[in-house]
Amino acid sequence: MRMTRLHAPTLKETPKDAEVASHQLLVRGGFIRKLAAGIYDYLPLANRVLHKIERIVREELDAVGCQEVRLPMVQPAEIWEESGRWGFYGPELLRLKDRRGGEFCLGPTHEEVIVDLVRRDVRSWRALPLNLYQIQTKFRDEIRPRAGLMRGREFLMKDAYSFDVSEAAALESYDQMYAAYERIFARCGLDFRAVEADSGAIGGSRSHEFQVLAETGEDAMVACTHCGYAANIEQAEVPAPAAGEPASVPSVETVATPGKRSIEDVSAFLGLPAAKLVKTLIVEADDELYAVLLRGDHELNEIKLRKHLGAAVVSLADEKRVKQQTNAPIGFAGPVGLTGVKAIVADHAVAGLDGGVTGANLVDAHLANVQAGRDYQATFADLRFAQDGDACPRCSGELRAFRGIEVGHVFYLGTKYSDAMRCMFLDEEGKDTAMVMGCYGIGISRIMAAAIEQHHDDNGIRWPIALAPYTVAILPLQMNKDDVVQAAERLYETLRGAGVDVLLDDRKERAGSKFNDAELIGSPIIIAIGGRGLANGEVEVKLRATGEKRDVAIDQVSAFVAEHLR
């Protein structure tokens, strides 16, 4: 491609509405433009990157027997009502009406459509397993789109769905997809971790996320330093600490804590570390009130609490309700003598506290030397978020905290959708049986952003070779010198003939502009041709990834490029 023909409007200045590196560089490099919040145009460079990602995905999925389909983006409400998600999905589902008033939505995901497709035509165990996928634009009306392509409302996604005869067979499909995903992300040049995850709104029981490690990532996770355990922080288990010898704790004592409501305030006021305090949260779970006890330095994981209580929704009770029901003012609530709650549940770590400080259920007072079991009764469970330094739930190692960008997610769904939508087959005994499903997503457009988050410097993008829109950029440095122009043209034709994705910067720009744009756009190999080097029969080859420069004889360049791209 010639730069004079390429529609890649580069910018010198960083657009003010872009904050993260990938967003800034994609806009500056002329890869994307914004149409509306969370909705972007992909320009030719971005489109090339997306095609390269898609190609890797297709090759790996086809290799494990998946088949590509293309499903409608506009979906009728009926199938969503069948699965029960029309009511459940909420405002993130963009709903529309056709001219007759019929209700539709823009597909945020395609479980309903694919189940409807499969149940029509698949009747026999002989047709299974079946794994269908598509690469398509999805729309989710996110509350707050942000960070460019990292969280858009419209985005490109690969979604796959597996159908099997049994749970065992479905788990095999799951493992096969898991392995394919590892190959895909590795080929994309990404540094990633697969972590255990909560299965969230899509439903199901077994689930892994593929997280690209990046400080700007929205997700927090922990991984063991010793074994392979890694999990999203929402999911990460915290083992109960081994019970020690019960210490003898002096009896409860009331201490005055005027105006000290928060853990920080009380901790500073009493000169005690937060780990010696107990925080008491009054939580509303399906209209019942519970007191939830956590160590002062720990955070409540609402997902764990919800599962523990078997509740559909949990939220912090509002101030009025807390006062009314428990007589405990906000900030001074405690478990001792607490009334008006259905039960007291405590995180394991609270049991290990030999005498903690809790609220006294009185204004401006706390209790010291409070002992679970002696001074109040509670049930114990794993209720908090894991933290850096926690013990590994699988081995004797320790957990480290990471941040990441979720680029893929695999779910074991079981028969959630096939039951709800009657997706059945006849097994070998002629018995009508629900298919066992899995579903598997990859954020194609998000990979493009994640790759940049991981591979960039102050000058621009450093594309992994597999994703680069053009792997080689040729820069004739003086357009007024015929020998320079001709050498560049010859090299351009040679590399093109060899099937290399090559960009020739034939603009009448000065050397500085060409170098800067080439580095911004991020071609892995930048070849500078100037009169100075040409006099010795050499050109300068610069590797974008490392910044390494070397002079290469002009008749060796082609071989050098081929070698490097291999």
Next chain:
RNA sequence: CGGGGCGUAGCGCAGUCUGGUAGCGCACUUGCUUCGGGAGCAAGGGGUCGGAGGUUCAAAUCCUCUCGCCCCGACCA
């Protein structure tokens, strides 16, 4: 949805407090010079100041309403 901020040329901004000629840098067009890390000189083109209503002799500027966008919190590929 709650909190904070911003809408003036393609991009980045000044002007708004204190009403009176719409301005700067980059980009763009033309000419000459320059040519290995974002050149110089000269001449140009480009604006319903987000939108609507109001106050006023006069509104980018004051008032009311509205739309859009960004950032921080609960959702997800």
